[in-house]
Amino acid sequence: MASVNISLSETMKDWVDAQAASGRFNSAGDYVRDLIRQDQERSDGLAQVQALIAEGFDSGISASSLDDVLAEARERSRSARRP
Template sequence: MSNINISLPESMKAFIEEQVAQGGYGSVSEYLQELIVQDQKRKMQEHIEELLIAGLKSGEAIEVNDEWWQQKRTHLINHLHQHKCVSLDHSS
């Protein structure tokens, strides 16, 4: 594990120490690691939401029902079979 030294105003240091004591953290490092993990999760969630919005805006909506899923399965199975046949032809 690596170390990072940071400078904080006394008021922030006191706040962190209070959070450690009240939050059941074993150390300041544990508290700060938890904050970083939460920030990473928040940023990942924002990224996922951006991708979902982009997907919603990407084109005309289609109805996804049992028939659509069956067509998708059939297409993928056919694609896999074609890929295997091509791979087998090239291996000889």
């Protein structure tokens, strides 16, 4: 595993140490790795949303009414939840 040294303010260091001492994390490093994983997941999710928005813009203007679009979205949502 690679090693990285970072500088933190005393307040930030105290926060990291408190998170590690809370019992949820084994060490300050585990806490920082968890933060990085969360940020990666958030970034990936944001990229997916941006791709869907671009797809929507690229698809052009729909001939469907807003009510039709909402009804279709509700049906897709219901279908996705069924086993």
